[in-house]
Amino acid sequence: MLQGLMMDTPLLVGSLIDHAARWHGDREIVTHRTGRPDHRYSYRDARARSARLAHALRQRLGIGSGDRIATFAWNSYRHFELYFGVSGIGAVLHTVNPRLFTQQIEYIINHAGDRYVFVDVDLVPILEALAPKLPLVDGYVVLAEEGAMPATGLPNAIAYEALIRDLPEEIQWPVFDERLASSLCYTSGTTGNPKGVLYSHRSTLLHTFAATAALSVSRRTFDAILPVVPMFHANAWGLPYVAAMVGAKFVLCDPHLDPSQLYESLEREGVTLTCGVPTIWLRMLDYLRSNGLRLNTVEALCCGGAAPPRSMIAAFEEEFGITFLNAWGMTESSPVCTTGIPRREHDAMPQRIDYKTRAGRCIFGVEMLLVDDDENELPMDGSAQGELLIRGPWIAAGYYNDAGATNAGITADGWLRTGDIASVDHQGYVTIRDRSKDVIKSGGEWISSVDLENAAVAHPGVLEAAAVGIPHPTWSERPLLVIVPKPGVRLEREEIRSFLDGRIPKWWMPDDVVFVDELPHTATGKISKRSLRESFANGGVPARR
């Protein structure tokens, strides 16, 4: 055996903000908030304030290594400081999704054993109602100036700015084992309680290197990044870490933005890379077209979390000249596992956009396997469909404090079951066919709800569509298509069915088409098929007014 002679520097989250402050110190972090002036400062300032926060956590709140600190907050510079100040001292940043049901929030905070919760002013009332049921929480830090503190019944409440006041702006982050936990994020399963994904410093840094490489589509990709994805969803897909690693200008927005405000932010800040779920981009596309606008600086638009419709990809690529990056991943995988940059030879092919609809190819560090129901390996030949299994250094090996879920989610030989049905072609392009729970099972065959939705969204009057399986006495399930028409457009059931004729296999034809004003979305912005199925079981989907 011969040991290598290289330095054994641990991979720690604190080093990211050190790097950004040292080498990109003047780059801006901008926070846009509805009804309030923008907030701007530099990476140098962000590091100084993360350091003050770190001192406050230790000296004023008695926080040490391994303690969990929850955030209950939207995207902002203070949330960014928590990313580095908490993890930097070896404590664990637990980002809680404020859009979850209150019972889930209560469960998650108690299950994680969070000691403090850092909460945005507008979210204080939610926690006030829950606080009596959160016995492990010592106190609450409101993300505000002292003067902006709301009158609150939260126990031991203090303003963030008061907490970090008069503390040193310098810090030497402690050096510890890179395998220690850095952050925690709960993912809501289809059944049972949410499950905690506990990232380590090592997994986070390795994922950051990989995601940076995977998202880089041109020399300018990282000029300015705007994550529409919230900082409580899989660490905003790792983008706060990526931004610090590459020293990108980082633009953080209020989550309540409508497409016009998002457009304003993208244009005003010269954003080059922006990332979010398909619903956001469908609405943006409609806004651009209705107002005859273009996105003048965006080079790459990254879309993940659910399958983007082909027609939308084609529009961004061909009408607007923007590189559309379809990326696949999940909370358990940090999340980036695949991205969709086609090979150069595909550029000239008529199927170019088809390649873009695929989730791309596996990035280095992630391994993938396709298996059937009995966990037999399936060929990656473009046609065999099965469950996707993954493993690698930024994939969860189990769930936090939950032995039962761990056993269910991980195979005997250490692969994570994704619950996604996929096929992989000869060139390695992954196509996500469906979630295993969303696939429509009709007459012993599968109908891809994703393909059906894509076909429907190609209709010029359709804004958004969802396909769900409805119980059927003969076929076990038949598809129901639920459609949100574009504003001012009236659509008829038969018009949609004849549009789909020839675009989908005949037996996929939805038995019924329902028009609604809005589709239910999950707490992470995806269409909630579960709610749709439940509404149907309880007497039908509320139709359009």
Ligand code: AMP
């Ligand atoms: P979450 O853990 O909430 O981020 O959800 C992860 C799930 O979102 C995956 O298991 C997929 O079902 C879905 N998903 C993520 N990215 C994509 C994509 N590019 N195409 C299709 N489905 C996706």
